[in-house]
Amino acid sequence: MSEGTNNSDFAADPDVVLMLKVRDDDASAFEKLLKRHQASITRLMIGWVANQQAAEDLAQEVFLRVYRARKSYQPTAKFTTWLYRIANNVASNAVRDKKRRREINLGGRATNMSTAIGMEQLVMAASESLPTRSLDKSERAEMVQQAVMALGDNQRIALMLSRFENMSYQEIADTMDLSVKAIKSLLSRARGNLKVLLEPYLEEGTPPHHENDYDGEQSVEAD
Amino acid sequence: MSSQPITSDHDLELLSAYLDNELPAGDRADLERRLVDDEPLRLELKKLRKAWDLLDEMPDTNVSKQFATSTMQLIAQKLDEEVLAVTDSQSYRWSGRRTAVNFVTTRLLSRPVVLTALVGCIIVGLLAGWRTRRKANHEQLESIATAAVLPMIKVFPDLKLAQPLADFPLLVQLARTDIVENKMPLPPAKSADIPQWLELLDPSDKELLRIRSDELRRLETSQRRQFVQAGVAILSGSSDPELIDSAMLMSLVFESLDADRRAEILQLPPEERIGEIEEEAYRKVAFWYAGNLSPLDRDAIEEWVNDYLLPVYELQGRGRFAVNAVGWWMEQISLRGASETNLQSDLVELLKTTLSSQAKTILQGISEQGQLFVIGIWALHVIGDLREPSNQEIVDSYLSLSDDEKNRIDLSDAQRAGKDLLRGPYRDKIRQRTGDE
Numbered sequence: 196m197s198e199g200t201n202n203s204d205f206a207a208d209p210d211v212v213l214m215l216k217v218r219d220d221d222a223s224a225f226e227k228l229l230k231r232h233q234a235s236i237t238r239l240m241i242g243w244v245a246n247q248q249a250a251e252d253l254a255q256e257v258f259l260r261v262y263r264a265r266k267s268y269q270p271t272a273k274f275t276t277w278l279y280r281i282a283n284n285v286a287s288n289a290v291r292d293k294k295r296r297r298e299i300n301l302g303g304r305a306t307n308m309s310t311a312i313g314m315e316q317l318v319m320a321a322s323e324s325l326p327t328r329s330l331d332k333s334e335r336a337e338m339v340q341q342a343v344m345a346l347g348d349n350q351r352i353a354l355m356l357s358r359f360e361n362m363s364y365q366e367i368a369d370t371m372d373l374s375v376k377a378i379k380s381l382l383s384r385a386r387g388n389l390k391v392l393l394e395p396y397l398e399e400g401t402p403p404h405h406e407n408d409y410d411g412e413q414s415v416e417a418d
Numbered sequence: 419m420s421s422q423p424i425t426s427d428h429d430l431e432l433l434s435a436y437l438d439n440e441l442p443a444g445d446r447a448d449l450e451r452r453l454v455d456d457e458p459l460r461l462e463l464k465k466l467r468k469a470w471d472l473l474d475e476m477p478d479t480n481v482s483k484q485f486a487t488s489t490m491q492l493i494a495q496k497l498d499e500e501v502l503a504v505t506d507s508q509s510y511r512w513s514g515r516r517t518a519v520n521f522v523t524t525r526l527l528s529r530p531v532v533l534t535a536l537v538g539c540i541i542v543g544l545l546a547g548w549r550t551r552r553k554a555n556h557e558q559l560e561s562i563a564t565a566a567v568l569p570m571i572k573v574f575p576d577l578k579l580a581q582p583l584a585d586f587p588l589l590v591q592l593a594r595t596d597i598v599e600n601k602m603p604l605p606p607a608k609s610a611d612i613p614q615w616l617e618l619l620d621p622s623d624k625e626l627l628r629i630r631s632d633e634l635r636r637l638e639t640s641q642r643r644q645f646v647q648a649g650v651a652i653l654s655g656s657s658d659p660e661l662i663d664s665a666m667l668m669s670l671v672f673e674s675l676d677a678d679r680r681a682e683i684l685q686l687p688p689e690e691r692i693g694e695i696e697e698e699a700y701r702k703v704a705f706w707y708a709g710n711l712s713p714l715d716r717d718a719i720e721e722w723v724n725d726y727l728l729p730v731y732e733l734q735g736r737g738r739f740a741v742n743a744v745g746w747w748m749e750q751i752s753l754r755g756a757s758e759t760n761l762q763s764d765l766v767e768l769l770k771t772t773l774s775s776q777a778k779t780i781l782q783g784i785s786e787q788g789q790l791f792v793i794g795i796w797a798l799h800v801i802g803d804l805r806e807p808s809n810q811e812i813v814d815s816y817l818s819l820s821d822d823e824k825n826r827i828d829l830s831d832a833q834r835a836g837k838d839l840l841r842g843p844y845r846d847k848i849r850q851r852t853g854d855e
Contacts, residue, residue, distance in 0.1 A: 229486050238479035255489045262493050335475045364440050383434035390469040
């Protein structure tokens with residue numbers, strides 16, 4: 196959590212205002228919060244389960260927990276930090292339970308085996324089967340989805356929060372209850388892994404590489 | 419192409435932070451100077467950026483149109499189930515009573531105990547029931563989630579903590595929030611595995627446990643009772659993983675306390691004086707309010723139900739309080755005499771046809787319990803500033819009355835009603851149940 200924060204720091208956060216109303220049992224405020232965040236939470240969950248229906252089920256569980264925890268809510272951080280913490284917990288518990296069941300079926304393999312296998316397979320696919328034709332949009336989407344799913348849980352969640360929720364390192368650190376340094380490391384490893392997994396596709400559909408492309412890089416980052 | 423890393427971890431972190439615009443100005447300038455001359459590094463940066471840009475290809479998130487509606491319905495259904503689980507139970511409506519009685523009876527049925535333990539359990543059960551009887555309604559309703567799991571109680575012999583914790587409640591929210599917000603590893607299913615689990619905890623988690631211990635020490639006695647009781651309920655057989663998580667954490671918190679602190683919780687130092695003042699304040703303030711409220715006519719009540727109560731009922735928790743207020747008003751009407759009987763029956767009929775089964779169940783429950791004192795205060799606040807008062811506010815409102823106002827309170831009515839409460843069927847049932855054992 197950032198230092199030097201107090202409740203008043205977040206009083207202007209419209210989500211906090213709504214959540215305080217929810218704490219006082221205002222159901223219409225809860226519905227507004229729900230609608231504001233349903234897409235982002237569902238997208239976050241897709242990053243965990245890669246299935247729309249399962250993601251929506253988990254998202255419902257997140258909002259149910261938010262509602263149940265309303266009486267203990269304190270605006271000591273951005274609302275989204277609190278919300279995504281709950282979401283991470285719901286998702287990681289669900290995935291962990293699934294892994295446990297899978298481990299039992301496999302006779303007790305190592306905990307991260309499934310992720311490791313996914314990563315190996317994808318790397319092999321990336322290095323041995325270069326695309327022989329242009330992928331259509333849905334295929335590319337699936338390929339990227341698989342690459343993201345192959346990342347470790349923490350790398351993936353940091354990636355999702357950074358890329359799709361536009362969170363700063365500090366905000367991600369608060370959400371994941373990790374240090375900024377750890378987030379920096381997680382995101383760099385996530386990037387490195389993504390690059391390896393997606394390398395065969397990096398040039399596809401992109402402009403040819405120019406030596407002065409670095410200038411363009413700067414302009415993008417300056418945005 | 420190559421899948422081998424060509425940059426060091428340090429450079430990868432630099433490039434990543436650069437792309438995220440999270441590099442300090444000095445580091446950024448240094449890196450940009452390096453990029454001008456270092457082509458491999460520049461290519462690596464380009465690949466990292468393109469890989470990141472490919473994330474835009476991920477499938478769009480199209481939440482189903484019914485998501486918000488179905489989620490709201492799901493939540494309403496869960497709450498409804500919780501309320502019905504409580505009100506459907508036959509004799510032991512309140513959590514404190516049921517916990518005490520269920521534990522006493524379940525244990526007695528499952529294992530032989532010495533006579534002293536029997537006597538102790540009976541006394542604890544009676545005391546818990548009696549004390550809970552005096553507990554404010556809003557506290558009781560707040561523990562509905564806990565009470566809902568009580569019917570599932572069964573002794574879980576592996577959890578040694580269930581033994582000393584058996585007759586008291588717990589503040590579920592504390593632990594649940596910790597688990598949810600701090601992403602602790604799931605506690606083990608068996609208490610024997612707790613030491614091993616503790617080794618898995620981060621130092622920050624251990625520190626949190628220590629903080630929680632301190633907080634627990636500072637909790638008010640009534641909160642401590644809730645804390646332990648709900649812990650027992652959950653420890654004893656709930657199949658809800660979230661509740662089990664909470665209970666396990668709370669049991670750890672409890673275990674982490676020193677012997678004196680545990681004894682302090684389990685012995686529950688008497689608060690008779692506080693309890694008496696509070697109860698008296700409830701009675702007096704409620705009757706004072708009752709005497710000052712002008713009677714509502716039939717149209718006004720009907721209008722209030724239609725225009726105010728029903729919309730408010732949609733607000734779930736707040737709606738419960740509104741329904742309670744109507745229940746209180748009905749009680750008041752019945753106390754005022756036969757002249758308004760028709761008004762009461764008409765109102766009952768109106769409620770029967772317009773309220774949900776959940777609301778009706780609550781209404782019936784309140785009528786049975788006859789706890790009109792507290793409900794009277796609710797009514798005032800629901801009608802007035804839409805806020806549920808705390809116990810302290812109730813006491814303060816009594817203390818703020820002038821002597822003249824205090825003198826106008828009909829204490830004989832209050833005392834009679836109070837005795838009726840204590841003389842209700844509950845005590846007989848407890849006696850009968852424990853006598854049967």
